[in-house]
Amino acid sequence: MKHLLLVGGGHSHLAVLKSFGDTPAPGARLALLSPSGHAFYSGMVPGVVAGHYRPGDCRIDLAALAARAGARFLLDSAAGVDLAKREVTTARGERLHYDVLSLDIGSSAGDPSGAAERALRVRPVESFLAGWQRLRESARRGEIRRIAVVGGGAAGIEVLLAMRHGLAGVAAEFVLFSELPILAGHGARRRIARILGERGVTVHSGRKVVAAGKNGLGLDGGERFEAQAAVWAAGAYAPPWIAQSALATDARGFVAVSETLQSRSCPEIFAAGDVATVIGEPRPKSGVFAVRQGPVLARNLRRALAGEAPEPFRSPSRSLALISCGDRYAVASWGRFSLEGAWVWRWKDRIDRRFVERYRLGPGEG
Ligand SMILES: Cc1cc2nc3c(=O)[nH]c(=O)nc-3n(C[C@H](O)[C@H](O)[C@H](O)COP(=O)(O)OP(=O)(O)OC[C@H]3O[C@@H](n4cnc5c(N)ncnc54)[C@H](O)[C@@H]3O)c2cc1C
Known part of the structure; x- marks a missing residue:
């Protein structure tokens, strides 16, 4: 039995959960680690602020999507990854084993100097x-x-x-x-x-x-x-634990991935959305790319679990x-x-x- 650990309920992982819910992967055990039971579709957030939508209109039930995909839902957040032991450490101190790991944890607003701390x-x-x-x-x-x-x-x-x-x-x-x-x-x-x-x-x-x-x-x-x-x-800033884990990163601390969305240093680790930078094809940190990467990520995670070669993600130069x-x-x-x-x-x-x-x-x- 292979363990696929999904960290973060970002836009790309929504497509992954949907895909595994539609077609389960035999011989794989899934888990989703997220600090919230919900994902928010950021494209509609300004509309909530303006009063055109209710918060529920842009909220997606992550826990339900995970249950449908047969994934264990873990309400916690990643705080580190031990590459040698293939374990993710959580904020509550749990250690979660993976054979294949996928990161889609977005980025944070507010720079590390603390300028935004009180805003x-x-x-x-x-x-x-x-x-x-x-x-x-x-x-x-x-x-x-x-x-x-x-x-x-x-x-x-x-x-x-x-x-x-x-x-x-x-x-x-x-x-x-x-x-x-x-x-x-x-x-x-x-x-x-x-x-x-x-x-x-x-x-x-x-x-x-x-x-x-x-x-x-x-x-x-x-x-x-x-x-x-x-x-x-x-x-858009990367969480510091990514670089501290010794995973290959770009100059800003985002996970450096190849066009297959695999880490450049650890092929069993995938990353998509804001937290990933496709080396050689840098794109702005925007939801459009996270959404487009979702289906490719889903197929590549299946391939990694089955021991097959992954396919490349081709991003358009304009969006x-x-x-x-x-x-x-x-x-x-x-x-x-x-x-x-x-x-x-x-x-x-x-x-x-x-x-x-x-x-x-x-x-x-x-
Ligand atoms: C107000 C606003 C409006 C925007 N509008 C647009 C738009 O119209 N079009 C567009 O293309 N882009 C837009 N963006 C940018 C867009 O939101 C991001 O590029 C997009 O959300 C990135 O998606 P993602 O999949 O990387 O992660 P996200 O959608 O940000 O999701 C990351 C998830 O990971 C979880 N997470 C975070 N840290 C951890 C951790 N340590 N462990 C476990 N889980 C974790 C979070 O809870 C979250 O659910 C907007 C951004 C904002 C703030």
Whole structure:
């Protein structure tokens, strides 16, 4: 009997659990290690903040998916991996044996320097949504006059515009800080800059934030910026235990994998989604790639269990980004091209709902 240990209920592992639930792998024992019984589809999170969806609309029952796949569900999180013994150590101190290990644990927002420690971070999604509810109530009581968002990528912009929509009628000012020009590399950056301007959002790009909290921001150079709430959506960071385990990593500490999604140093370890970097084909840390890697990962885990050669994952050099603008309006960006409109939002809404629906097992969820 071979042990397949899945760590994290990220977007790629949803496809793996679905696949093993549809077609069990003979001779394999599965386990899923996750700190939560639910997975959240991040593409719909700004819509929850804006008030278009309920949290349940973007929540997937991981424990139920695991049960359907015949996988033991372990409510805990990985804290290390012993490569020689083939064991994952958990935060509670358990040691879990594997023959084949698959990591899909995402990345964290907030850099290791601790700059984001006192800010409301957009990940993990569960705590972000709880924090957003508190922030919203506080703003409605008139305690918050200015909200600073750190991070000029798609997630920061979507969350800012969603909060603005969710607080319609409340006199709060929104300010966006970005170390790089906003949406660097996106075809939609001019449209988004225009939309932010039209909606009264002040953008400070080229400014590095070194501290953020309820008293505002500390900027590189010692300047302070007053705000009563700070939301952190900048960067994607790898958990330090990956590099500490001596697993091969890229320069930022993410698992270095080959195009088969296998670790470059330990072929019995697979990684997908944000936590993995395909060496030679680096792509932005985005849900689109995690979703695309899912089916290939599922097939390769089966092959590894059966002792067969894995297949390569071919990622497109460009991917479609659909950026929601708070109200039911969105911008589509593909390479240098971009489009916008209410119809783009409806298109995104259909794609997002279909994704979540694929992993729903029945009524009562949500
Ligand atoms: C607000 C927001 C909006 C976004 N919108 C989009 C979008 O529209 N399109 C897009 O392409 N990308 C979007 N992104 C980026 C996207 O969320 C990530 O790229 C994507 O979630 C990565 O998927 P993943 O499979 O790597 O991991 P995730 O989906 O992040 O899941 C990781 C899972 O691992 C679990 N985990 C974490 N640590 C451990 C551990 N130590 N042990 C066990 N389990 C662990 C977590 O609980 C979580 O369930 C958005 C991000 C945010 C924050």
